[in-house]
Amino acid sequence: MHVDPLEKTWVWLASAIAVTFVVVLIWAAVARGIHPPSNVETIDSASLHLSEEFAEDNLGVHRQPDGSLKVVMVATRYGFYPQHIEVPANTPINFRIATTDVLHGFHVEGTNLATMVIPGFISEVNLAEGFKTTGTKPMFCNEYCGLGHHYMWSRVTITDKAS
Amino acid sequence: MSDATKPSGLALAHMWIAFLLFAVAALLGLYQVLERAELIPVWDLGYYSSVTSHGAIMGFVLTTLFISGFGYYTAATSLKMEVPMKGVAWLGWILMVGGSVLAAVFMLTGQAAVLFTFYPPLTAHVGFYIGATLLVVGSWLWVLVMIVMMGQWKKANPGQVVPLAMFGTAINALLWFWTSLGVAIEVLTQIIPLALGLVDTIDVGLARTLFSWTLHPIVYFWLLPAYITLYTIVPKAAGGRLISDEMARIAFIMLVVFGLPIGFHHLYMDPFQAEGWKILHMVGTMLVAIPTMITGFTVIGSLEIAGRLRGGKGLFGWISKVDWSQPVVLAAGFAMLMLTIGGFGGLINASYSLNVVVHNTQWVTGHFHLIFGGTVVIMYMGAAYYIWPSVTGKELASLGRARTQLWLWFIGMCTLTLPWHALGLQGQPRRTAFSPYATEFVQSWWTAEYLMVLGGAILVLSAVLFVFNLAIGGGPAASREVEYAEAVHQPVSLPNSLNGFTLWNWIIAISMIVAFGYPVAQFWMMPTYDPVMWGF
Ligand code: HEM
Ligand SMILES: [Cu+2]
Ligand SMILES: [Cu+2]
Numbered sequence: 001m002h003v004d005p006l007e008k009t010w011v012w013l014a015s016a017i018a019v020t021f022v023v024v025l026i027w028a029a030v031a032r033g034i035h036p037p038s039n040v041e042t043i044d045s046a047s048l049h050l051s052e053e054f055a056e057d058n059l060g061v062h063r064q065p066d067g068s069l070k071v072v073m074v075a076t077r078y079g080f081y082p083q084h085i086e087v088p089a090n091t092p093i094n095f096r097i098a099t100t101d102v103l104h105g106f107h108v109e110g111t112n113l114a115t116m117v118i119p120g121f122i123s124e125v126n127l128a129e130g131f132k133t134t135g136t137k138p139m140f141c142n143e144y145c146g147l148g149h150h151y152m153w154s155r156v157t158i159t160d161k162a163s
Numbered sequence: 164m165s166d167a168t169k170p171s172g173l174a175l176a177h178m179w180i181a182f183l184l185f186a187v188a189a190l191l192g193l194y195q196v197l198e199r200a201e202l203i204p205v206w207d208l209g210y211y212s213s214v215t216s217h218g219a220i221m222g223f224v225l226t227t228l229f230i231s232g233f234g235y236y237t238a239a240t241s242l243k244m245e246v247p248m249k250g251v252a253w254l255g256w257i258l259m260v261g262g263s264v265l266a267a268v269f270m271l272t273g274q275a276a277v278l279f280t281f282y283p284p285l286t287a288h289v290g291f292y293i294g295a296t297l298l299v300v301g302s303w304l305w306v307l308v309m310i311v312m313m314g315q316w317k318k319a320n321p322g323q324v325v326p327l328a329m330f331g332t333a334i335n336a337l338l339w340f341w342t343s344l345g346v347a348i349e350v351l352t353q354i355i356p357l358a359l360g361l362v363d364t365i366d367v368g369l370a371r372t373l374f375s376w377t378l379h380p381i382v383y384f385w386l387l388p389a390y391i392t393l394y395t396i397v398p399k400a401a402g403g404r405l406i407s408d409e410m411a412r413i414a415f416i417m418l419v420v421f422g423l424p425i426g427f428h429h430l431y432m433d434p435f436q437a438e439g440w441k442i443l444h445m446v447g448t449m450l451v452a453i454p455t456m457i458t459g460f461t462v463i464g465s466l467e468i469a470g471r472l473r474g475g476k477g478l479f480g481w482i483s484k485v486d487w488s489q490p491v492v493l494a495a496g497f498a499m500l501m502l503t504i505g506g507f508g509g510l511i512n513a514s515y516s517l518n519v520v521v522h523n524t525q526w527v528t529g530h531f532h533l534i535f536g537g538t539v540v541i542m543y544m545g546a547a548y549y550i551w552p553s554v555t556g557k558e559l560a561s562l563g564r565a566r567t568q569l570w571l572w573f574i575g576m577c578t579l580t581l582p583w584h585a586l587g588l589q590g591q592p593r594r595t596a597f598s599p600y601a602t603e604f605v606q607s608w609w610t611a612e613y614l615m616v617l618g619g620a621i622l623v624l625s626a627v628l629f630v631f632n633l634a635i636g637g638g639p640a641a642s643r644e645v646e647y648a649e650a651v652h653q654p655v656s657l658p659n660s661l662n663g664f665t666l667w668n669w670i671i672a673i674s675m676i677v678a679f680g681y682p683v684a685q686f687w688m689m690p691t692y693d694p695v696m697w698g699f
Contacts, residue, residue, distance in 0.1 A: 002652035109590025142592035
């Protein structure tokens with residue numbers, strides 16, 4: 001084997017860089033609890049309206065006894081329902097969403113509130129500290145779901161916690 | 164080398180179809196940017212049929228046909244032997260071209276607007292899936308020919324070192340076989356039965372898991388011919404030598420072995436795989452950055468050797484001495500620049516906790532156009548310019564025009580993709596025909612949108628010029644043959660692990676079982692509710 005000494009040094013350096021990334025990411029996941037939606041929970045998408053949690057009357061923002069929020073939404077071609085939700089800033093959010101039809105992608109830009117919405121499964125995102133800034137933001141569908149995909153979006157308004 | 168062993172017919176037949184369809188797909192790309200920027204009347208079905216065709220041609224047809232043609236060429240010229248089983252090879256071509264045409268008919272007539280990833284339960288006309296299947300089956304015949312060819316050569320030359328160009332080509336064939344199994348199982352056992360009405364429902368979690376098996380390593384299948392060119396052609400064309408032959412083999416092996424069991428970075432945002440599995444695949448994803456960093460070092464190091472052999476002095480003085488007048492060397496320079504920018508973006512996508520910010524935004528489209536449309540395709544162009552005189556018997560009519568074309572491609576790609584990265588960070592979703600959102604959310608997007616159109620226009624110009632440069636001929640008769648780079652220390656013997664694939668096949672098999680065994684099996688271990696098929 002002929003490996004140039006400089007090249008050997010570089011291989012070690014490159015490996016050290018890669019391992020550093022791995023360590024930092026695992027630290028963020030384990031110590032800070034930063035995980036993407038991974039709840040592995042099934043549901044029958046064809047009869048969401050018959051389920052307790054995703055029945056039409058139960059969609060929207062619910063205040064929990066401990067002061068945190070539970071937000072329940074449904075994705076269906078071409079919108080996220082309810083189409084406009086309002087939540088206070090700096091309040092922990094437990095967000096749950098399911099689809100009645102095909103795949104969708106849910107994303108609030110600049111935040112960790114994003115998930116794929118997959119037929120047959122519930123997606124759950126936990127925002128431990130809630131939204132940090134106030135204002136109205138769009139919730140875009142970002143996975144192709146059919147010819148009206150670009151029409152699919154809703155709004156979230158984040159209000160000052162005091163008000 | 165005699166003309167009898169040179170597979171000019173096979174190489175040209177594959178590459179011409181690849182490049183002609185590439186030009187068509189580039190024109191579709193221009194239509195798409197115009198519609199996205201709302202400079203032409205919007206038409207939903209037109210847009211999504213176009214993106215499906217553009218994505219499928221660029222991602223599946225250009226790549227598979229180019230890689231096959233280039234593979235026949237590098238195999239025959241580096242081993243100095245005739246391609247065996249010519250009938251099988253041509254049958255592969257017929258299946259690949261026939262399958263592509265069949266799929267194109269349904270894509271272009273608006274019967275398959277499901278995009279090139281065709282995520283179920285969205286369902287296209289069954290002809291689209293059958294066409295795609297034929298393309299893959301045809302490519303397996305290429306795999307077979309490559310593996311048989313390497314076996315025959317090794318038998319005839321016991322103990323000899325398989326030339327690096329062939330080692331890379333054959334390991335890519337092997338990679339492609341492993342890679343394509345995931346999507347093949349998805350299409351054959353789930354999607355085609357659904358599209359034919361043989362079953363009523365489909366397990367989407369399983370389908371996406373199988374697709375992710377293919378979706379990551381397929382990018383290494385596309386990338387490896389670029390790396391083979393960078394390692395085995397560019398150092399010599401630039402006037403120098405390859406730093407290390409063995410390190411190149413190790414890099415190829417690492418790409419294949421680490422690159423296969425890591426598809427879940429495409430599923431970070433999906434709810435049906437648990438955290439631990441995603442983290443496991445994330446570790447592999449980060450490790451696969453190592454061979455790419457090695458490649459960066461080796462290629463730049465080999466260019467430096469070339470610059471110094473040609474009289475370059477000082478820390479950076481060698482750069483101007485490299486023979487950039489050779490199109491393939493110029494392409495390598497641009498490829499390294501785009502790989503560097505795109506590589507940083509890729510690390511962000513791959514980060515378990517950062518991915519959420521960019522997932523499925525226009526950032527992703529920007530990222531893969533930069534690496535795939537940029538780095539990979541510019542190396543295909545450079546490689547084509549390099550081998551064209553040898554396969555056609557005529558020099559290029561104008562090296563200057565070839566260089567202009569590469570400059571345009573580089574400038575166009577940067578102009579197209581950097582604004583896309585910016586749009587993605589502002590939340591713009593990918594795969595949208597235009598932006599019918601409230602004005603307040605989109606008003607900051609327009610500068611980037613118009614830059615995107617400018618980039619697209621430059622790229623189309625470059626794509627057309629590329630095909631023109633290859634087609635025009637007209638140069639003097641060429642006697643030049645391909646010359647593969649020599650390493651500073653050319654190996655005289657190698658351990659089996661660096662000269663064959665048995666060990667690696669076993670390691671891959673085990674790692675695929677570890678990475679995908681439980682995540683696939685879980686769909687039979689829990690009650691799942693499968694959706695019916697939906698139109699688009
Ligand atoms: C002429 C230059 C090109 C232009 C103007 C262009 C433009 C576009 C546009 C506008 C989209 C749709 C993006 C979206 O809706 O999110 C797209 C998608 C795509 N492009 Fe290109 N592109 C070009 C070249 C390439 C090249 C060279 C490749 C790779 C070899 C490529 C691969 C793809 C793929 C795979 C998709 C599908 C993406 C998806 O389904 O999300 N493109 N391109
Ligand atoms: Cu959508
Ligand atoms: Cu990937």
